[in-house]
Structures are given as structure tokens and as C-alpha cells.
Amino acid sequence: MKTLRQLSIVLLILSVGQILQTKFNLFIPGTILGMMILLILLLTKIIKLKWIENITNVLLDHISIFFVPANVGVMVYLSQIKDVWAQILFIAIVSTVVVMGVTGAVVQLIDRLMARSRKEGNA
């Protein structure tokens, strides 16, 4: 019953997120609003981590399988991408490399600059 009780908390927060999204016609998906609401409730200690820890582990341990049916949905578009699949695969991989490289390089660079300015400030 514990997991079910915890699930009801998560579903309730999700529902609030979904209702806010449709009511105010927001561009942020209701699921993300739900996530932000949960984060705020955790940070303000209104919700204790242990109230939802079990269901969190259950859901995040199985998260991969939840996406399989959506992936299978690509079969509907197979005819639409069959002539360009090599190009879009190439673009997807190259842009992933760019995101990785640029993100890491910028974090590293700014950290070094900030460390240097701190050092100079102390001297």
C-alpha cells in the first residue's frame, strides 16, 4: 500500500501541473510544471523525500521501458524518412557532439576565469 500511497502524491502533483498548463495555455508541458512543483515542495520541506522515495525508485528504475511504445510509433513515419535517414542520423550525432563539447568547454573555461579572478582579488 505504501507505494500506492506515494504514487497518489505524485499523480496529484502531476494533475496540478496538467490543469495549470491547460487553464493558462502555457507553453511549458504539464509534466515539467509538475516536476518544478515537486522540486519546490521538496526544497521548502513541505513534502519529505521519504514520502515519495519508493515510488521514485520504482518509476526511475523502469523509465527506459516506458518509452518503447512511443519509439515503435516511428513506424508510422518510416515512409517519410526513408530517403533521408542517413542525413538525419548524421545531423543527430554531430549536433550531440557539439552540445557535449561546447557545454564542457564553457563550464571549464568560466570556472578557470572565476578561479583566476578570485586569486587576483586575494593578492
Place this chain on the structure above:
Amino acid sequence: MSQYFESPLFGVTITIIAFFFGKYINQKTKKAIFNPILIATALIIMLLINLNIDYEIYNKGGSIISFFIAPATVVLAVPLYKNIHLLKGRWISILIGITTGSLAGLVTIFVLCRAFGIDDIIMISMFPKSTTAAISLDLAKSIGGLPNLAVIFTAIAGISGNILGEYVFKLFRIKDRISKGVSFGTASHVLGTAKAMEIGEVEGALSSLSITVAGIISVFLIPWFMSIIGI
């Protein structure tokens, strides 16, 4: 028999069996390219085509499994909450890094898609690919992309980042452990984090934090980028 295919039981059953088969192959080969999600997807598509079953019929069961994406997205707040102390003193560089990296990815997609003459709808579906599938699916819907294509691109981003990560760090001369962790989570979500955890605890924790942070940033960044390029 066709009565069985029409029932939700069929979709649920083959999804779970195909996934465990994919997981088994992944554990035997220990190769990121043999990703359980991709193996399961390929198996189910082949089965459906051979049995001449429409996606809509399969999805009567499939949608029951997909339902759990939404609550799983909400609880992504938990790893962020657990690791939020890691942001202390570093949050400026991490936020700027994630934003710049994500934007560079969007520009790359835009330029290359235009160069190859790819349809806008396919390009839009690719924009959210670095975010975790829970986010990319919903984001693709709200920006007018095709959610089912978006999740496939998301899987590609995850697998390629997992495999190529260490080469990318050499190429871009990234040595700092925190920067590596942020890179994995931002570019390759959960699959990048799996690799980051193999490399080290700091890398793993920052990668899992960055999944959620990058997801939230993308929710704002992608619609803004689309208004700039005028689509």
C-alpha cells in the same frame, strides 16, 4: 487470434518481453549500441509489420505503458533535489555552460538541416533530442514536432554521447571532472549519465543533475530559438 491482438494485453505483453530480450542482449554484449530500448523497438516493429498489425492496434496496450512517462517525469525532481548542493559556488558556470552548449546544438541542427534540405517538421522534432525522453516527448508536442520521431532522436543522442563522450573530451580538451559530468547529462541525458557514473562519482552526480537542469532550460530556449529563426 485477431481478437487477442485487438486487446491491450497484446501490446503490453510484447513490449515487456521485447524489452527484457533487449536487456539480455545488452548485458551479454555490454555495448551501448545494443541499447535495450532500440532492440525492443526494432523487434516490435518487425513483428507488427510481419503480422500486418497497425500501430494504433498495438498502442492500445502500448499507451498503458506510455502512461507512466508522465509521473516518471515529475519524480525527476528527486535526483535534482538530492544533488542540488553540487551547484553551490559553481552554478553560474554550469548554467551558462548548459545554455551555451544547448544553443550550439540547436544552431548545428538548424544549419545542417537547411544544408541537407530536411523538412522543417523533422528538424523541429530533432530540437529537443538532448533532453531526457520524458521532456523531449512533451516538448516536441508543444513546439509542433512529431513526438514519435523526437523520442527516436533522443535515443540516438543518448547512445552516441555514451559511446563518443571520451573522444569528445579529448577533442575539446575537457579535463575537469565537473565539466565532464555536466556535458554528459546535457547532451545525452540518462544514457550519458550511465557512462558518467562508470567514469566517477562526481561525473555521475553532475550528469544526473544536468539532465533536469538542461531539460528545464530547453523548455524555454527552444521556443525562443524557433522565434529567432522564424518558424
